[in-house]
Amino acid sequence: MPILKDDLKNLGRRNFIKSAGLTAAGLSVAPALISFKDDTAQQNNIPDSKFPEGFLWGTATAAYQVEGAANEDGRGVTIWDTFSHIPGKVRNNDNGDVACDFYHRYPADIQLMKGLNVKAFRLSIAWSRIFPDGTGTPNQKGIDFYKKLTDDLQENGIEPFATLYHWDLPQALHDKYKGWESRETAKAFGDYAGFIAKNLGDRVKHYFTLNEMSTFVELGYGNGIFAPGLKLPQAGLNQVRHHAVLAHGLAVQAIRANGAAGTKIGLAENLSVPVPIIDTPENIKAAEVAMREENAGYLTVVMEGKYTDKFLKRTGADAPKFTEEDLKIISSPLDFVGINVYMPAGYVQAADNADGYKTLPFAKSQPRSTSAWQVLGPESLYWAPKNVQKLWGVKEIYITENGTSGTDELTTDKHIYDTDRISFMRNYLTQLQKATAEGVPVKGYFYWSMMDNFEWTSGYGTRFGLYYIDYKTLERIPKESAAYFKVLAEKNQVV
Ligand code: GBH
DSSP states (O other), rough: OSSSSSSHHHHHHHHHHHHHTTTTTTTOOOOGOOOOOOOOHHHGGGGGOOOTTOOEEEEEEOHHHOOOOSSSSOOOOOOHHHHHEEETTSGGOOOTTTTTOOOHHHHHHHHHHTTOOOEEEEEOOOOHHTTTTTTSOHHHHHHHHHHHHHHHHTTTTEEEEEEESSSSSSHHHHEEEEEEHHHHHHHHHHHHHHHHHHHHTTTTEEEEEOOOOHHHIIIIISOOOOOOOOOOOOHHHHHHHHHHHHHHHHHHHHHHHHHHHHHHEEEHHHHOOEEESSOOHHHHHHHHHHHHHHHIIIIHHHHHOOHHHHHHHHHHGGOOOOHHHHHHEEEESSEEEEOOSSSEEEEEEOOOOSSEEEEEEOOOOOBBOOOTTTTOTTTTTHEEEEEHHHHHHHEEEEEOOOOOBBOOOOOTTTTOHOOOOHHHHHHHHHHHHHHHTTTTOOEEEEEESSOOOOOOGGGGSBBSSSEHHHHHHHHEEEEEHHHHHOOOOOOOBBO
16 A cells, blocks of 8 residues: 655645644654545535536525614514514513614625625515505505615526515504404405515516415414414414415415516425434334324415315314315415524324324433524424425425524634534534435525524524624624625635
8 A cells, every 4th residue: 555645746745844833742753544535536526416407506595684773764563563562572672663774774785695696585565565555556665675675686696596585574463353263364464565565576487486485373362472463272372374375375376477588486484393213214204294283274275275184073063164265275386485493393203193103202312403493403404394395395495594593702813713603503504505406496595594683582692693793883893704605605616
């Protein structure tokens, strides 16, 4: 066995030891230990970590979390304005009145994104900027804002992907109809979606109807942690779930009817992602079955046009009231499916029971981010798109959100060494790349979030951004992970 390769000889053993920092440590290195791969071998490894050509790298935000300007240019009050102003609902009693002031600072923020090689931006449109009361007379200033914003994005080579509802329901619809408890809200959402497609359709070609139906319904109407803070009994809650999926379907139809040719439509759902604990064929099947059933009231009914038998049995007398026509609307064909993936719902294994699977409890020592709910399980970013394709034959998938919160300490010389976030991205993206290498049709990835922002009930203390926000000055400071994203997007490969 040759001890030293020629090129290594040229590098010079002395210099190598020095650059490896070994002399300082007083270590003597036997030549036989120097056995790292040569350049050719390294290059040969590269294709394994590549994403498909044309893969879209983006970042995501949402209106209430970043815009601020809560009382400007005719914006109507939303349920999150009301909720966040009730003492005790949000950590530190923070609210979105100012947030990151993206409403005024978006031109500079677009330049920051451009600098990260971002090619797509997922923004959300604030319904109450367009229709301050949810329905009725549109507000021209609101429309103008999103026109200017999306024009600016496109001039900078960044494709806008617009979410129509990221939880900021116009308060008027809550007052008038009890919000999502009523079918009227679903209808109003459809009308608003059609209006957007008609008025922005010449510049925005990609739409997500609702963001995370499962989150705003379960937390807003089930356990009351999110706006509007209700705890409905099961029958009422099931009806809210039904109105959410119905609103999605009505919006799909309205966008199709009013959007320009080539408009593409999907949704952004935070689906429950069961991960097989050990990759045996039985467990893999169990995870697939579990995913279909655990999302029965949301993505499954959207994709299949029916509530599963088990869902109807489970909900029994509390099942939602619906018509066959509803189910047709709900399952209107989509161009893509967007999934927000943060964690595994649980690790599962095949079981000889009525469900066919069993979910194992998370170990107490399972790693988590600074968000107590976020269990870290990179495999979720493989199994989520994999099973969306398997279960429903979806042809285009976007990862509409993926990210993590960290301590993000600012050093005195204004650096944030978020090694945890970089490690998070590398680990999760390795799993995503594996899915694409197997032919799962994932077309793009939006990191949550472009910058720190109003993290709902966690307020401003929980940070998910690639850019750090100094909330006293609103200065944006790139974290180390911003540098990571830049290289990732440029090379289109896990780095
Ligand atoms: C996404 O939700 C949201 O779309 C986005 O707006 C948000 O900023 C981002 O993630 C980061 O959180 O309050 O303890 O009951 C991710 C899924 C589901 C995670 C609800 C937090 C609430 C936990 N979210 N969950 S708790």
